[in-house]
Amino acid sequence: MGKDRKEKRFYPDYLSEIIFAILVSIEILTILALLYYPSIGRQIDFTRPFQPRPEWYFLWLYQFVRYFPGKSAFLGTVMIPLISVLLLLLIPYIDRGKNGRLKAIAVGSILLLMFLILTLLSVL
Amino acid sequence: MGKIFDWIDSRFGVKEPHKRFLQRPVPENINYSYCLGGMAFTYFLMLAFTGILLSIYYVPSEKEAFKSVVMITNEVTLGWLVRSLHKWSANLFIIFIILHTIRVFVYKAYRPPRDLNWMAGVFGFVTAMASGFTGYLLPWDQKAYWATEVGTSMFGTVPLIGDYLMYAVRGGLDINGTTLIRFYSLHILYLPVSMAVVLWAHFHMVKKQGIAKSL
Numbered sequence: 001m002g003k004d005r006k007e008k009r010f011y012p013d014y015l016s017e018i019i020f021a022i023l024v025s026i027e028i029l030t031i032l033a034l035l036y037y038p039s040i041g042r043q044i045d046f047t048r049p050f051q052p053r054p055e056w057y058f059l060w061l062y063q064f065v066r067y068f069p070g071k072s073a074f075l076g077t078v079m080i081p082l083i084s085v086l087l088l089l090l091i092p093y094i095d096r097g098k099n100g101r102l103k104a105i106a107v108g109s110i111l112l113l114m115f116l117i118l119t120l121l122s123v124l
Numbered sequence: 125m126g127k128i129f130d131w132i133d134s135r136f137g138v139k140e141p142h143k144r145f146l147q148r149p150v151p152e153n154i155n156y157s158y159c160l161g162g163m164a165f166t167y168f169l170m171l172a173f174t175g176i177l178l179s180i181y182y183v184p185s186e187k188e189a190f191k192s193v194v195m196i197t198n199e200v201t202l203g204w205l206v207r208s209l210h211k212w213s214a215n216l217f218i219i220f221i222i223l224h225t226i227r228v229f230v231y232k233a234y235r236p237p238r239d240l241n242w243m244a245g246v247f248g249f250v251t252a253m254a255s256g257f258t259g260y261l262l263p264w265d266q267k268a269y270w271a272t273e274v275g276t277s278m279f280g281t282v283p284l285i286g287d288y289l290m291y292a293v294r295g296g297l298d299i300n301g302t303t304l305i306r307f308y309s310l311h312i313l314y315l316p317v318s319m320a321v322v323l324w325a326h327f328h329m330v331k332k333q334g335i336a337k338s339l
Binding site for chain 2 (some may be wrong): 010033041073097
């Protein structure tokens with residue numbers, strides 16, 4: 001029994017921690033939802049020009065499109081997002097061989113930095 | 125356990141497998157960063173819960189959509205709060221998926237045999253983004269309309285099939301009531317069901333393979 005006790009078990013060791021994390025998540029959510037509730041937007045009006053603004057997690061994509069005008073737009077709108085998702089999917093296979101981990105870190109940080117920098121650029 | 129539970133369990137048989145599930149060993153030196161995925165899942169459950177509540181009053185039609193959102197916000201008891209919770213859960217869901225992905229990456233937990241589970245996670249991430257995109261149109265206001273106008277026009281840039289693709293996404297040449305119903309259907313049926321399947325696979329593999337040992 002002595003050995004068994006040393007070993008952590010899902011219940012109750014880990015489950016209690018998860019429940020704590022769940023409570024924190026719900027707290028964060030409730031505080032944000034109470035403090036910053038969404039207002040009602042303006043009714044659709046075709047006569048008024050409107051600057052379109054997507055959700056924050058699509059800002060990087062909208063920013064990318066600006067760099068590819070005209071016929072090359074296809075690169076920014078479809079190719080780069082598709083390649084990004086593909087690279088993310090293939091991370092376990094990029095991490096192969098001698099310098100696998102380094103390659104994976106390179107790809108992972110490029111994707112993350114691309115997302116962060118482009119999002120920042122579109123906000124500024 | 126109680127008599128009622130035993131009666132149900134003798135027919136349902138949930139006690140044994142769950143005992144195994146609950147008593148499985150976990151690595152000793154795990155920390156709170158392992159909870160990020162669970163926190164993201166909490167937001168998914170909140171999204172499902174508040175989404176079902178919103179669907180009671182929301183009307184997915186060109187004429188009624190905006191009015192019904194105004195009604196949910198101004199008239200329905202606590203409607204503003206449910207809407208706010210739904211919106212914030214969506215944002216937090218994406219944030220915590222990203223954090224969870226970074227955690228898994230740092231701890232090299234994507235390596236085989238967990239490679240397939242990493243891929244399931246990427247599919248879940250894409251599904252979450254698609255849910256955000258389709259959900260953005262539903263309030264049917266200026267912001268929603270024009271953001272979706274720009275977003276869907278991206279499909280039109282695909283060579284050869286671009287025009288057909290954009291037509292299929294919008295259900296017409298422009299964004300109209302058909303687009304709204306299309307996005308509504310994706311948002312409340314196809315995408316949540318896909319997400320549920322992906323998450324089932326995700327958790328099933330975690331259960332089978334155990335939690336990856338830390339660094």
